[in-house]
Amino acid sequence: MPFTAKSGKFNASINTLTIGTGDKAITLGGENVLPFYTFDAPIENAPKVGIEITDGGMENEPECIQKCYEGCTTVVDMAKAAAAMEGVEFLSLRLEGGDPNGLNKSTEELVQIVKDVAAAVDLPLVVCGCKNVEKDAELLSKAAEALDGRNALLLAAKEENYKTVGAAAGLAYKQVVGAESSVDINLAKQLNVLLSQLGVNGQSIAMNIGTASAGYGFEYVISTMDRIKAAALSQNDATLQMPIITPVASEVWGVKEAVASEADMPEWGPAEERGIDMEIETAAADLVSGSNAVILRHPASVVTISKLIKELV
Amino acid sequence: MQAWIPGICSGVFDLQNKKQVGKDKEFMFKVTFQLEGGESIEAFAAEGENLLEVARKTNVAIDAPCSGNAACGKCRVKLIKGEIDSKKTSHISDEEYEQGWRLACVSKVDADVEIMVPDIASAYKSRMKVADLDSAKEIEIFEKTKADIEAAGIEFKNDLEVVRVTMEVPSLDDTMPDNERLTWAVEAACGMEHVKIPFAVLKTMAETLRKYNFDVQCVIRKGGDKAEVLDICGPEEQVKLCGLAIDIGTTSVAALLIDMKKGKILAKASTGNGQIRFGADVINRIIESLKPDGKEKLQDAIVSETINPLIKQMCRSAKISPQKIYRMCVAGNTTMNHLLVGADADPVRMEPYIPTFYETTSIHAHDLGINIFPHARVIMAPNIGSYVGGDITAGTLASCIWNRPEMSLFIDLGTNGELVFGNEEFMMSCACSAGPAFEGGDISCGMRATDGAIEACTIDKDTMIPTLSVIGDEGQKAVGLCGSGIIDMISELFRCGIIDPKGKFIREGDRVRHDKYGMGSYVIVFKEDAASVKDVEINEVDIDNFMRAKGAIFSAIRVMLNSLDFTVDMIDDVYVAGGIGSGINMQNAVNIGMFPDISRDRFHYIGNSSLSGAYALLLSNEAEAKVHDVAHNMTYLELSNEPTYMDEFVASCFLPHTDAGLFPSLTFK
Numbered sequence: 001m002p003f004t005a006k007s008g009k010f011n012a013s014i015n016t017l018t019i020g021t022g023d024k025a026i027t028l029g030g031e032n033v034l035p036f037y038t039f040d041a042p043i044e045n046a047p048k049v050g051i052e053i054t055d056g057g058m059e060n061e062p063e064c065i066q067k068c069y070e071g072c073t074t075v076v077d078m079a080k081a082a083a084a085m086e087g088v089e090f091l092s093l094r095l096e097g098g099d100p101n102g103l104n105k106s107t108e109e110l111v112q113i114v115k116d117v118a119a120a121v122d123l124p125l126v127v128c129g130c131k132n133v134e135k136d137a138e139l140l141s142k143a144a145e146a147l148d149g150r151n152a153l154l155l156a157a158k159e160e161n162y163k164t165v166g167a168a169a170g171l172a173y174k175q176v177v178g179a180e181s182s183v184d185i186n187l188a189k190q191l192n193v194l195l196s197q198l199g200v201n202g203q204s205i206a207m208n209i210g211t212a213s214a215g216y217g218f219e220y221v222i223s224t225m226d227r228i229k230a231a232a233l234s235q236n237d238a239t240l241q242m243p244i245i246t247p248v249a250s251e252v253w254g255v256k257e258a259v260a261s262e263a264d265m266p267e268w269g270p271a272e273e274r275g276i277d278m279e280i281e282t283a284a285a286d287l288v289s290g291s292n293a294v295i296l297r298h299p300a301s302v303v304t305i306s307k308l309i310k311e312l313v
Numbered sequence: 314m315q316a317w318i319p320g321i322c323s324g325v326f327d328l329q330n331k332k333q334v335g336k337d338k339e340f341m342f343k344v345t346f347q348l349e350g351g352e353s354i355e356a357f358a359a360e361g362e363n364l365l366e367v368a369r370k371t372n373v374a375i376d377a378p379c380s381g382n383a384a385c386g387k388c389r390v391k392l393i394k395g396e397i398d399s400k401k402t403s404h405i406s407d408e409e410y411e412q413g414w415r416l417a418c419v420s421k422v423d424a425d426v427e428i429m430v431p432d433i434a435s436a437y438k439s440r441m442k443v444a445d446l447d448s449a450k451e452i453e454i455f456e457k458t459k460a461d462i463e464a465a466g467i468e469f470k471n472d473l474e475v476v477r478v479t480m481e482v483p484s485l486d487d488t489m490p491d492n493e494r495l496t497w498a499v500e501a502a503c504g505m506e507h508v509k510i511p512f513a514v515l516k517t518m519a520e521t522l523r524k525y526n527f528d529v530q531c532v533i534r535k536g537g538d539k540a541e542v543l544d545i546c547g548p549e550e551q552v553k554l555c556g557l558a559i560d561i562g563t564t565s566v567a568a569l570l571i572d573m574k575k576g577k578i579l580a581k582a583s584t585g586n587g588q589i590r591f592g593a594d595v596i597n598r599i600i601e602s603l604k605p606d607g608k609e610k611l612q613d614a615i616v617s618e619t620i621n622p623l624i625k626q627m628c629r630s631a632k633i634s635p636q637k638i639y640r641m642c643v644a645g646n647t648t649m650n651h652l653l654v655g656a657d658a659d660p661v662r663m664e665p666y667i668p669t670f671y672e673t674t675s676i677h678a679h680d681l682g683i684n685i686f687p688h689a690r691v692i693m694a695p696n697i698g699s700y701v702g703g704d705i706t707a708g709t710l711a712s713c714i715w716n717r718p719e720m721s722l723f724i725d726l727g728t729n730g731e732l733v734f735g736n737e738e739f740m741m742s743c744a745c746s747a748g749p750a751f752e753g754g755d756i757s758c759g760m761r762a763t764d765g766a767i768e769a770c771t772i773d774k775d776t777m778i779p780t781l782s783v784i785g786d787e788g789q790k791a792v793g794l795c796g797s798g799i800i801d802m803i804s805e806l807f808r809c810g811i812i813d814p815k816g817k818f819i820r821e822g823d824r825v826r827h828d829k830y831g832m833g834s835y836v837i838v839f840k841e842d843a844a845s846v847k848d849v850e851i852n853e854v855d856i857d858n859f860m861r862a863k864g865a866i867f868s869a870i871r872v873m874l875n876s877l878d879f880t881v882d883m884i885d886d887v888y889v890a891g892g893i894g895s896g897i898n899m900q901n902a903v904n905i906g907m908f909p910d911i912s913r914d915r916f917h918y919i920g921n922s923s924l925s926g927a928y929a930l931l932l933s934n935e936a937e938a939k940v941h942d943v944a945h946n947m948t949y950l951e952l953s954n955e956p957t958y959m960d961e962f963v964a965s966c967f968l969p970h971t972d973a974g975l976f977p978s979l980t981f982k
Contacts, residue, residue: 134831159815186964186971193971194813 009033009041012236014229014292015203016045017243019090019153019176020124026089028206028292029243034229035290036312046313048293049283049306050090050126052249053078055097055105055113062259064272068299075113076120083121085299087306090124092155092295093117094250098130098139107135111142118147125152126178126295128247137161141168144175155247156180156208159187162194170200178245183210183220185227185240192239205242206293213255214282225290246286249297252279276300284308345427346373347393364390364397364420364428372597373430374590381418382758383846384765384792388417395426402846419846450895452578455569458711458925459576462936465716469933472535473543473573473639475552476502480527491519495542499531505540508533511688513679514542521545532639534690543639543688553637555579557685558931559620560704560924561645561653562586563595563728564752565892566619567924569931570627573640576932580627587618588652593749594728595648599658612655612681621684638685641678642931644694644923646702646729654681666699666951672941692930694923694940698949700744705731706944707926710936712888712919715740715943719885722870722909725922726751726796726891730866733947734873734884740943741877743950745869750862751796751893756855758793758837761892765792765844767837768896772805777822779805779837782896790844791837794851796893799859802851804901806835807968814968816856826850863907864965870909871961873950881909881975890922903976906969910976 013032018025026048033040035047055075058066072078075093083091093114097105114127127143129136140154141164156178157165170177177200181187188209196202209225212218225244231237252258258275260268268274279301283294287309296302342360344367347353356371358364365388368375377388386404392413399420401410417428463469478498481487489497492510495518499508510518522529525547532544532552546552554573559566567583588611591601602611628635643653647668651658654676656669672695679687694703694710705725714721716737723733730747733740753759753766760766764785772779779802783791794802806812811820818825818833826834834852843849874881887908889897899916902908908916919925929936952958964971969979 163819184963186960186967189971190815190967193967193973194815197813 005039007040008037010233010236012233012241014232014243015205015241017176017204017206019126019151019206021149021151022122024123025151026124026293028245029241032233034233035288038313043313045292046309047287047291048089049087049302049309050092050124050293050295051082051085051088051299051302052092052094052128052247052295052297053082054094055110056094056103057097062253062271062275064275065253065297074116076116079117079121083123085302087302088123088299089306090126090293091117091121092126092128092247094128094130095139095143096130098135099132100135101132102130107139107142110139111146114143115146118150118152125150126155126245127152128155128250133158133160137164140165144169144173147175148173151175153178153206153245155206155245157191157195159191159194162191163198166195166198166200170195170198170204174204177205178208179205179242180208181210183212183224185209185224185231188224188228189231189237189239192242196239202238202242206245207242208245208247211246211248211251211282211286211291213251213258213278214285215257216251216255218282218285221286222289225286229290243292244290245293245295246283246291247295248279248283248286249295252282253297276304280304342422343425344371344422345394346371347427347429348373349429349432351432358422360423361398361421363418364399364415364422365417367422368417368430372590372592375417375430376585377418382760382793382849383416383419384760384844386416389414389431390417390420391415391429391431393427393429396424397421397426397428398423400846451581454920455578455925455928458919458922458929459932461713462710462929462933462939465713467929467933467935467939469576469929470935471556471573471640471932472934473554473556474503474533474535475530475546475554476533477530477548478502478528480522482527491522494527495522495531495545499533499540499542503533503535503540505535505538507539509539509541511541511543513688514545518545534639543686544636553633555633555638556931557624557638557641558924558927559623559641559643559645560707560921560927561615561620561643561649562704562892562923563598563646563649564589564593564749566615566623567921568620568623568627569924569928570624570631570633570638571928571931573932578928579631579633582623582627582630584619584623586649587614590614593754595646596662598652599648599662602652602658608652608655608657611652615649615653616682621682624684635685638678639689640692640931641683641685641689642692642694642927642937644703644707644927644930646704647696647699648702650693650696650703661699668696668699671696672944692937694926694930695944697742697944697947698744698951700729701731701742701947701949704923704926705733705742706940706947707930708890708922709733709740709742709926709947710929710940710943711922711926712890714886714888715946717886720879720883721886721888722884723888723922724866724870724890724908726866726889726893728752728754730862730869732866732869732873734870734877734879735947740947741873741950742947743869743873743952745865745952747862747865748858750799750859751891753793753795753799755858756794756799756851758849758851758855759799760793760795762795762797762896764789766795767791767793767798767802767849768795769898770798770801770805770837772809772811774809777809777811777820777824777835781837784896790842791849792844793849794837795896797896797898799851799855800863800905800907801898801901802837803856803859803968804898804904806851806856807905811835812856812968816860816968817853860905860966860968863902863905864962864967867906867908867970868958868961868965869952871965872952872955872958875957876950876955882911884909884911884915886915886917887911888917888919888922890919892921895920904969904979906965906967906976910978 014029016030030044097103153176154169169175232241258278358367399415556571556573558569570580676691678689694707696702725731733742769782824836838849
């Protein structure tokens with residue numbers, strides 16, 4: 001009997017979600033197969049790669065990142081530089097200066113930065129908060145207002161502040177709402193349900209289900225993404241069909257393998273190479289596990305991951 | 314407020330110089346608890362910390378049945394030295410206040426202070442309750458258990474009997490010793506081949522036989538062709554054959570005094586478990602039992618301080634001598650059983666969790682120091698695992714799920730939730746840690762189902778005004794919520810859209826408040842209308858605690874059923890037991906996702922099934938044999954070995970559940 005390959009495509013599919021406007025807008029999701037299973041059915045929208053900049057000042061960045069933005073004096077300069085880099089499809093602005101335990105910049109000051117960056121680049125925008133839930137509630141709501149019409153992604157609404165962020169970003173200004181949970185399929189689903197019950201359209205939600213740096217309990221990330229995709233596709237679970245976006249950079253550039261200097265760890269080899277390797281490994285692992293977009297920091301990682309995606313899709 | 318860990322602070326803060334802590338203005342104060350007639354315990358508290366809370370953290374037992382709502386007036390303590398910021402309540406007279414008496418629950422630490430704490434055992438004694446047996450409802454549950462078990466073909470007959478024995482009076486020509494004379498006579502009277510006379514009887518029989526001129530009645534225990542003479546009484550005496558059934562819970566102990574001939578309940582009583590001062594849960598008790606003389610102290614707390622006073626009180630009310638109790642049955646969890654007999658319970662706590670015994674048949678009252686007929690046999694409902702004990706085997710027996718073809722789920726809602734699933738062919742059991750929420754613990758306005766407890770409620774969706782049903786006499790004002798009230802409250806808050814599926818407040822109104830940290834709460838009763846000095850309110854932390862408890866139960870159900878390849882819709886009947894109260898509204902319990910979504914008329918509340926099981930074991934030898942059978946047929950599933958349990962638990966901590974498809978009949982959002 002001849003072998004007939006059975007297609008593994010599903011009747012359900014991941015939501016199609018557009019971020020940004022005009023020519024540069026990107027579209028995530030839409031596939032009805034497992035990640036990169038192009039042999040089962042074509043993958044309409046390849047995973048996207050974005051680059052992350054922060055308002056937190058260059059001095060806190062690893063040396064190799066500082067190097068990439070040499071000559072930039074403002075966040076806007078950095079945004080322009082980043083937008084011009086090869087392979088960058090969207091720009092992620094992390095407002096870490098808002099952290100009340102850090103620089104504690106005012107919301108007004110930060111929103112002004114958002115406005116300036118938005119005016120300077122036409123790439124799709126992702127705005128990340130400072131990880132303090134109260135501050136983020138205010139900050140992301142105001143950012144949503146400031147970016148009216150840009151169809152930006154606000155990353156992210158969490159269980160603690162979904163009402164404020166969801167209402168501003170999803171209901172009032174029709175932006176894309178990021179839903180952030182911590183590597184648990186049930187928590188991810190619960191937040192999607194909460195946002196939907198608030199009135200946010202499920203079609204304009206992107207999930208950040210959380211990630212770890214490769215080697216830091218990454219098996220939980222794999223299993224969670226795997227099961228989310230399985231529930232979305234094989235069980236047609238509409239509360240889990242949102243595309244996944246994963247901020248890889250903020251995890252990777254905090255682990256010792258990426259940041260320890262060569263002087264401290266001579267046996268580990270050049271620091272820059274290590275950092276890039278960690279970022280590429282983590283991003284690749286996130287993508288094959290089910291991420292529809294990754295946010296990276298080093299331009300070299302962006303180039304490599306873009307190439308990887310191009311080869312596979 | 315952060316939990317304060319004893320031992321750490323003393324090293325960090327200078328106790329002599331006002332104990333400044335980290336941020337300015339916050340001080341730690343030394344609180345010395347002087348236990349009445351015992352040791353003194355030192356603790357440290359932050360400024361403004363509630364004294365009752367400090368006592369709890371320090372494991373100092375202060376009796377607080379209303380859980381610190383200033384409603385019951387039981388948490389009295391006496392100031393010895395220093396000052397404490399304490400509100401005056403109606404429970405303490407001016408004179409008493411002058412003497413230093415304060416209610417711990419309304420006292421806030423604001424200086425170093427030394428406090429005398431009354432003996433908890435005496436506090437518990439004052440709370441001992443001999444139930445009113447006029448209430449038909451009380452008796453009905455036991456009658457029904459008996460009828461159900463009888464219907465299953467178990468005869469309600471026990472091995473105790475009274476026989477009249479007449480012997481020849483000894484003479485110089487008839488020199489047979491007393492014990493042989495009695496043995497022969499009993500053998501002849503009841504057709505038994507072997508009659509045994511225990512030492513306790515032997516010691517005193519000469520006097521008794523001569524007093525009645527060798528014409529006596531004997532209380533005997535029959536077993537096969539053997540009989541044992543338990544007691545010798547006069548020929549005309551109305552011999553009372555009594556029995557004692559006890560449910561030993563971690564928190565409370567309930568008992569029945571039974572007429573063994575008629576099966577009639579003579580008295581029912583309940584009290585707190587005296588071991589409570591050694592810790593609220595089984596783990597803390599086990600740890601306490603490891604200290605020098607610990608086993609003896611814990612055994613003493615349950616036997617001399619709890620069970621013996623209960624017996625005394627019941628016997629007094631039924632006008633019966635405790636010496637007439639010839640058979641006793643105990644149903645308790647594995648740890649309680651171990652601590653009762655004074656066995657080492659530590660292996661129960663440590664992996665691989667092996668107890669000293671699952672079953673034992675060789676214990677007599679005098680071995681344990683229980684003040685009944687010394688040679689009375691103590692029957693213990695068998696344990697089947699370290700965390701599924703005799704209370705569950707007895708409860709399973711009472712529920713009769715072992716005799717039905719239908720797939721039944723038996724749920725005992727206590728500090729530990731225990732589940733048994735199966736039918737006449739198989740049974741599986743597991744235990745999950747639900748915490749004290751079902752009994753009102755860990756809930757700021759929680760309390761046990763006693764006077765002043767809100768046992769049911771509804772909320773008007775538009776006005777958010779609740780309608781309450783409060784336990785107690787007409788006009789009783791509300792104090793707090795008991796388990797069934799919390800279920801109703803959360804279900805109604807959710808139905809009215811006041812809380813979201815995570816239990817967080819999403820509506821605003823004059824009954825919804827937010828504290829400075831943003832935590833929401835709902836005022837159930839404003840203080841003007843409450844029997845308390847403050848508003849009765851439920852907050853997000855309470856709701857969260859309860860959601861975890863209900864999540865633990867539902868996820869345990871799911872995991873156990875999954876392990877058998879069953880789904881929840883295959884359950885035919887659900888039997889609910891435990892102290893949550895007969896007021897439990899099954900519809901609301903399903904609404905919040907605590908119980909599976911099956912037809913509401915298939916839910917049955919069976920009360921304290923551990924006690925009704927013990928009652929059955931006491932009265933029937935066949936039931937006693939059956940409970941061992943039931944125990945042997947039960948498989949024990951260790952949930953901590955199930956990798957999917959945590960996942961199911963997180964999925965269950967949502968209203969009603971993350972997978973709404975499991976609750977197809979629920980339509981409201």
